[in-house]
Structures are given as structure tokens and as C-alpha cells.
Amino acid sequence: MSNEIQAQRAFWNSEADAFQRIYTHRKSKFSNTLDQIFRKDMYERYQFTIANCEPIKGRTFLDVGCGNALYSLELARKGAGKVVGIDIAEVMIGLCRQASDAENLSDICTFIQTDLLEYNPDQKFDVSFGIGLFDYIKNPLPVLTKMREVSTDKAIMAFPRLYTWRAPVRKVRLGIKGCDVYFYSAARINQLMKDAGFSRHELTKVGKLYCVVAYP
Numbered sequence: 389m390s391n392e393i394q395a396q397r398a399f400w401n402s403e404a405d406a407f408q409r410i411y412t413h414r415k416s417k418f419s420n421t422l423d424q425i426f427r428k429d430m431y432e433r434y435q436f437t438i439a440n441c442e443p444i445k446g447r448t449f450l451d452v453g454c455g456n457a458l459y460s461l462e463l464a465r466k467g468a469g470k471v472v473g474i475d476i477a478e479v480m481i482g483l484c485r486q487a488s489d490a491e492n493l494s495d496i497c498t499f500i501q502t503d504l505l506e507y508n509p510d511q512k513f514d515v516s517f518g519i520g521l522f523d524y525i526k527n528p529l530p531v532l533t534k535m536r537e538v539s540t541d542k543a544i545m546a547f548p549r550l551y552t553w554r555a556p557v558r559k560v561r562l563g564i565k566g567c568d569v570y571f572y573s574a575a576r577i578n579q580l581m582k583d584a585g586f587s588r589h590e591l592t593k594v595g596k597l598y599c600v601v602a603y604p
């Protein structure tokens with residue numbers, strides 16, 4: 389693993405519990421209200437991604453940077469044939485395995501601690517997706533290229549927008565915690581999609597994000 393990935397891994401191992409609390413609302417009323425205001429697009433990107441994974445029944449999915457498996461588990465509940473979640477942070481992978489065991493979804497879901505660039509699956513997936521991932525990747529092109537290579541139908545990604553008031557605030561807030569964060573213009577995303585070899589893509593503004601569906 390590169391130094392950059394090692395730093396991200398250490399950060400997400402230490403933040404795993406706090407991240408889980410955003411989704412489970414295990415926070416004070418005040419913090420939950422702040423999340424509803426400032427993290428609205430986390431909920432919107434979730435709706436966007438699950439809707440764009442349809443049809444789900446029987447299909448295969450790769451969740452890149454799966455975090456605590458929010459997306460993987462929902463796809464399994466909705467009848468996916470197979471879901472593989474990968475993440476560099478072993479604490480996140482532990483949470484994923486616990487949660488899928490608790491819901492008896494471990495026949496469908498597999499969670500692996502790895503960087504996508506080191507992961508070589510035996511078979512391609514119908515859909516790969518990377519949500520809340522490109523915020524933390526300095527050089528996204530190899531990751532996007534690999535997502536294209538391992539997907540047969542589509543790849544779905546979310547990118548934080550460059551020109552928002554929130555971008556500098558996050559840069560400083562996460563920078564203090566030792567986590568580098570990156571932002572994207574629509575023009576850069578369009579170029580990245582071309583360079584990664586996708587045949588076409590659709591870019592949608594979702595709050596302070598761009599959500600992209602790209603076709604191999």
C-alpha cells in the first residue's frame with residue numbers, strides 16, 4: 389500500500405464508529421439536526437445509487453470503499469445475486485461482516501480488505517459503484533479505469549463538487565484530522581470518464597455532489 393493509502397486506512401479505521409453513527413443516528417438531537425442540514429446529500433446519493441442499481445434481483449455488484457456496508461446490505465436485502473464490498477480499512481470490514489452475519493446475508497455478501505487496484509476478481513460484476521470514495525483519492529484515473537474493467541453494465545460514482553461553500557470547510561476540517569480530501573469540477577469529471585475509457589456517461593448534480601453513471 390502507498391503512503392497515501394496507509395494514511396487513509398489509518399484515518400478510516402479511527403473514524404469507523406463515528407461514520408456508522410451518521411447512518412444509525414446514534415447521536416445527540418443537535419448533531420442529528422446538523423447532519424440533516426449538512427449531510428443531506430449523503431441521503432440523496434444513497435437514493436440515487438440504489439435507484440440506478442436497478443434491476444437488482446439476481447445481479448452482481450462491487451461496492452468500492454464499502455465503509456460499513458450500508459449499500460451492500462441494502463442490495464442483498466433487495467435480492468442481489470452477489471455483492472462484494474471492498475475497503476482498505478479493516479475496522480470497516482469487521483463492521484460489514486458483523487452486520488451481514490446479523491442479517492443472515494453472508495451467503496450473498498463478501499467483504500474483503502483491499503485497495504481496488506490490488507483486487508483481481510475472477511468474474512466481472514454487472515455494476516460497480518464508488519460512493520464517498522473519490523473524495524479521498526488523489527489520483528482517481530486508475531481507480532475509474534479499474535471500475536470500468538470490472539463492470540459489464542455500468543459504474544456509478546459520486547464526486548464532491550469543487551465550487552461549493554462546503555469544499556473549503558471540509559478541506560480544513562478533515563485536513564486538521566490528517567485526512568486529505570479532493571473536489572471535482574464537471575469538466576474534470578467529463579475528462580476523467582473519457583480517459584478511463586467509458587463509452588458514455590451521465591452526470592447529475594445532487595446537492596453538493598455530482599453523481600455519475602458511466603457505461604463501459
Ligand SMILES: C[S@@+](CC[C@H](N)C(=O)[O-])C[C@H]1O[C@@H](n2cnc3c(N)ncnc32)[C@H](O)[C@@H]1O
Nearest residue numbers: 400453454455475476477480503504519520524
Ligand atoms: C466516506 S466512507 C464511504 C463508505 C460508503 N461507500 C458509504 O458511502 O456509506 C469512505 C470509505 O472509503 C474507503 N477508502 C478510502 N480510500 C480507499 C481506497 N483507495 N480503496 C478502497 N477503499 C477506500 C475508506 O476506508 C472508507 O471506509
